[in-house]
Amino acid sequence: MLILGANGGIARHVIERVLKDTDARLTLYLRNANRLGKLNAERARIVEAMKVTGLKRLILLAPWGFVESS
Known part of the structure; x- marks a missing residue:
């Protein structure tokens, strides 16, 4: 089972x-x-997704808008 955002309250x-x-x-x-x-x-x-992928910035697109994280 894959859980994205595993640190979130619901997760x-x-x-x-x-x-x-x-x-x-x-x-x-x-x-x-x-x-x-x-x-x-x-x-x-x-x-740790940011380390594994080498990403420096993450943007989440959703119906209610977007969230940017760096």
Whole structure:
């Protein structure tokens, strides 16, 4: 299961619930893994998207507008 923005409030609840209630393996994408804190799960792979891709800037386009992050 892939979770984008794994540090977000909703994502944190989903991660906790999935790890508790299923045997699914997770791939968690986020900009800064330090923000996620301690995650006690052998089934979770953490990917720091900005480091892996070499991106310096991220822009999210959505129906309500856009969000820019650097």
